[in-house]
Amino acid sequence: MECQSALQGQRKKGEEVKTAWRPPGALTDSSVSWWCPQKCQSWQGELGRMTALLGAKSPLRRVAIFGGTHGNELSGVLLVKHWEEDGAEVQRTGLQVKPFIANPRAVQKGSRYIDCDLNRVFDPAHLGEEMPENSPYEVVRAQEIHRLFGPKGGKDAYDVILDLHNTTANMGCTLILETSKNDLLIQMFHYIKSCLAPRPCFVYLIDRPSLKYATTRSVAKHPVGVEVGPQPQGVLRADILDQMRRIVGHALDFIQYFNEGREFPACSLEVYRVMEKVDYPRKENGEIAAVIHPSLQDQDWKPLNPGDPVFLTLDGKTIPFDGDSTVYPVFVNEAAYYEKGEAFATTLKVTLTARSLNSSSP
Amino acid sequence: MSSTPSRGHQLDRVAVTGGTHGNELSGVYLVKHWLQNPSELQRGTFAATPFLANPKATKRCIRYLSQDLNRSFTRTFLTSKETQDGPYEVRQAQEINQLFGPKGSADAFDFIFDLHNTVSNMVACLILDSEENVFTMHMCHYIQKHTQGPCPIYLYGLPGQENYSLQSVAKNGLGLELGPQPHGVLRADVLSHMRALVACGLDFIDLFNQGTSFPAFDIVAYKIIEPMDFPQSPSGELLGFVHPQLQDKDFFPLKPGDPIFQLFSGEEIFYEGDATIYPAFINEAAYYEKGVAFYKMKKCTFSIPPLEAPEASAP
Numbered sequence: 293m294e295c296q297s298a299l300q301g302q303r304k305k306g307e308e309v310k311t312a313w314r315p316p317g318a319l320t321d322s323s324v325s326w327w328c329p330q331k332c333q334s335w336q337g338e339l340g341r342m343t344a345l346l347g348a349k350s351p352l353r354r355v356a357i358f359g360g361t362h363g364n365e366l367s368g369v370l371l372v373k374h375w376e377e378d379g380a381e382v383q384r385t386g387l388q389v390k391p392f393i394a395n396p397r398a399v400q401k402g403s404r405y406i407d408c409d410l411n412r413v414f415d416p417a418h419l420g421e422e423m424p425e426n427s428p429y430e431v432v433r434a435q436e437i438h439r440l441f442g443p444k445g446g447k448d449a450y451d452v453i454l455d456l457h458n459t460t461a462n463m464g465c466t467l468i469l470e471t472s473k474n475d476l477l478i479q480m481f482h483y484i485k486s487c488l489a490p491r492p493c494f495v496y497l498i499d500r501p502s503l504k505y506a507t508t509r510s511v512a513k514h515p516v517g518v519e520v521g522p523q524p525q526g527v528l529r530a531d532i533l534d535q536m537r538r539i540v541g542h543a544l545d546f547i548q549y550f551n552e553g554r555e556f557p558a559c560s561l562e563v564y565r566v567m568e569k570v571d572y573p574r575k576e577n578g579e580i581a582a583v584i585h586p587s588l589q590d591q592d593w594k595p596l597n598p599g600d601p602v603f604l605t606l607d608g609k610t611i612p613f614d615g616d617s618t619v620y621p622v623f624v625n626e627a628a629y630y631e632k633g634e635a636f637a638t639t640l641k642v643t644l645t646a647r648s649l650n651s652s653s654p
Numbered sequence: 655m656s657s658t659p660s661r662g663h664q665l666d667r668v669a670v671t672g673g674t675h676g677n678e679l680s681g682v683y684l685v686k687h688w689l690q691n692p693s694e695l696q697r698g699t700f701a702a703t704p705f706l707a708n709p710k711a712t713k714r715c716i717r718y719l720s721q722d723l724n725r726s727f728t729r730t731f732l733t734s735k736e737t738q739d740g741p742y743e744v745r746q747a748q749e750i751n752q753l754f755g756p757k758g759s760a761d762a763f764d765f766i767f768d769l770h771n772t773v774s775n776m777v778a779c780l781i782l783d784s785e786e787n788v789f790t791m792h793m794c795h796y797i798q799k800h801t802q803g804p805c806p807i808y809l810y811g812l813p814g815q816e817n818y819s820l821q822s823v824a825k826n827g828l829g830l831e832l833g834p835q836p837h838g839v840l841r842a843d844v845l846s847h848m849r850a851l852v853a854c855g856l857d858f859i860d861l862f863n864q865g866t867s868f869p870a871f872d873i874v875a876y877k878i879i880e881p882m883d884f885p886q887s888p889s890g891e892l893l894g895f896v897h898p899q900l901q902d903k904d905f906f907p908l909k910p911g912d913p914i915f916q917l918f919s920g921e922e923i924f925y926e927g928d929a930t931i932y933p934a935f936i937n938e939a940a941y942y943e944k945g946v947a948f949y950k951m952k953k954c955t956f957s958i959p960p961l962e963a964p965e966a967s968a969p
């Protein structure tokens with residue numbers, strides 16, 4: 293396999309690393325010590341500590357795989373359920389891997405969420421507060437996840453969370469990166485891309501503060517979003533499942549190789565950095581007044597130039613793209629974003645670089 | 655809008671319903687458009703009435719609130735007395751029956767087009783109860799000849815089963831089932847295809863009303879046999895999924911021994927019937943709750959008798 297050849301000639305020295313490392317604590321659902329001790333009052337301070345951790349090269353021991361953050365995105369739901377029954381496929385030497393259904397009630401109901409989007413509530417306002425009796429289900433659940441896998445920004449947080457999603461957009465295999473400064477994830481994504489080649493795998497960077505959302509996976513030190521499509525909500529397609537399964541496998545392999553002390557030389561990674569969200573034209577009553585133009589439909593990641601058609605009305609009127617430079621659209625016609633006022637998001641291509649990496653560095 | 659006895663065989667009262675399932679957006683969007691601009695539904699001999707069938711489900715963009723509206727047009731539901739506290743879709747079915755029925759009566763509408771989407775690769779599927787419905791079979795034949803792309807005919811009636819669908823309220827009806835389109839999504843290509851099919855169906859009614867007779871023909875249609883369930887654990891958890899070789903192969907022949915499912919363990923499951931069948935609604939999202947992976951269909955050829963022009967047709 294390509295991923296193996298990419299690693300040939302790299303050094304292995306991991307044995308002593310494994311024994312030198314001490315786990316921060318055992319995972320127990322009732323463990324109160326997982327709760328952020330400062331009650332997250334100094335969130336900025338926590339963020340600062342987290343940023344410091346990103347450059348660290350200590351081994352990654354605790355990994356969670358989240359499915360069902362959105363209950364109707366079935367690839368992750370059913371893979372995680374399968375791995376809860378039979379985890380052999382996701383076990384790696386020296387790694388504790390925890391498959392986890394993030395929003396079980398939404399999974400049960402087959403809906404994206406019960407009260408609000410779980411993937412948008414991992415911010416200080418929702419995580420740090422005492423819960424009133426009638427809190428939205430997802431806020432209660434977010435605090436639970438924060439306790440189990442965080443605390444967000446804390447040194448006891450999980451090392452990596454792989455958060456599995458589907459989209460109805462034609463985005464193929466997509467990895468979502470939350471910051472451009474994380475050498476480890478840039479190396480991981482570079483590795484996954486090389487493993488999947490020649491099948492394309494795109495990296496979506498959501499580091500703009502105004503467009504960044506407080507994701508479920510953000511409780512981990514290294515949050516990884518996996519987004520595979522197109523797949524309708526509430527449906528499981530074999531081809532999409534297979535692609536997601538491969539991505540998870542390559543991600544876990546990378547972590548294992550990293551822990552074993554393999555060196556990953558400095559690399560560069562092409563990413564698509566989010567610029568802005570574009571809403572549908574709307575009628576006065578808020579209903580959409582046009583649909584995605586056929587020439588834009590399914591064209592995620594392809595260049596969209598000023599003046600190119602983007603919407604089509606039922607009267608046959610074409611609405612062109614009014615940007616002033618070429619962009620790369622993503623999440624084109626995602627079902628879940630109609631209510632969020634997003635027909636697609638625009639991105640620009642950027643190249644990120646990562647320093648060489650191995651876990652034995654001091 | 656009222657039908658006069660002298661033009662009894664013409665079709666004057668025609669409805670086009672969308673949003674029977676609130677997350678199947680092509681019909682929702684078209685009907686909302688036609689409610690504002692009905693001119694597209696007008697023909698020389700009649701004007702069709704657009705109607706949003708399940709407004710509450712449409713508003714929430716879900717298939718239904720309490721129960722599937724398109725299974726709610728049975729005698730039991732239509733005559734149920736507990737209307738105020740009863741399930742929303744039962745009340746809605748009774749209201750539709752008031753507006754476009756009463757079902758089975760002389761006062762019922764002449765024709766209902768009911769607009770649906772599927773996530774399955776059914777292209778432009780034409781759905782009706784039975785091949786014995788000569789008028790609608792002629793319409794299907796006309797649509798197949800006058801629109802682009804395949805329009806397989808799907809006959810959903812089972813012997814001895816009461817017709818439960820919305821379109822059964824009218825004297826004749828046709829369901830348009832277009833896909834693949836994810837629920838909650840509007841695709842321009844599917845939308846324009848559905849629009850063309852409705853226009854073609856209305857043209858056919860107009861031609862008939864104007865005094866056109868249509869000759870006999872033979873036609874292929876697919877008749878339902880039974881559903882095929884997903885592999886499930888005793889507690890109802892999915893153990894596998896539609897095999898990649900079967901996915902998207904709606905209306906293609908499926909032979910005994912062909913793979914139909916893949917389990918999470920990697921094991922394959924093969925079709926064990928003793929005859930070739932033609933699967934439809936493969937991996938439709940809405941049928942997961944019923945545990946149905948696809949419907950087994952048999953391919954039939956029917957000889958349809960001629961359709962005589964209506965009496966007292968306009969000069």
Ligand SMILES: [Zn+2]
Pocket residue numbers: 361362365456457458
């Ligand atoms: Zn999602």
